[in-house]
Amino acid sequence: MKSLLVLLALTLTTSAFARDNNRDGRMGTNDGGTIIRIEVGNDRDTDSRATMKRMIQLERAVRELQNRVYDLEDDARPQTREIKVYTCETTSDFGEGFLGAPALTELEARSNAKKACMQRRSSMFCENVARCETRTEIQKI
Incomplete structure (x- = not known):
């Protein structure tokens, strides 16, 4: 009975670990993305291949x-800006x-x-711009 429980616990632990790790050492994140899972290696390891592999994975x-x-910083930036808009009237x-x-x-x-x-009158009658106004508007980026 104990051996059956140990076997069941070992199977559940292994399957849970397998879900988190893909073949390339990636883990799933809460937002649906994946990240590389870093394994802590042995500092006394003299195998240069293993060390190089760990360095590449860390990079x-x-x-x-x-x-x-960077993606989080882009989301934090304001998505609008102020612009000046000119409107003129002529008589x-x-x-x-x-x-x-x-x-x-x-x-x-x-x-x-x-x-x-000029859409209503001849161009010779539309030379005088009476006034122009400026206002500030918010524009989406």
């Missing part, structure tokens, strides 16, 4: 850890007001105001 693990840290010689489309530069906003006027 890979450090690189993966570094990549995970025709007949006193009509035309509002141009918003733009990221004042020059483009002035041009948009003149275009709005």
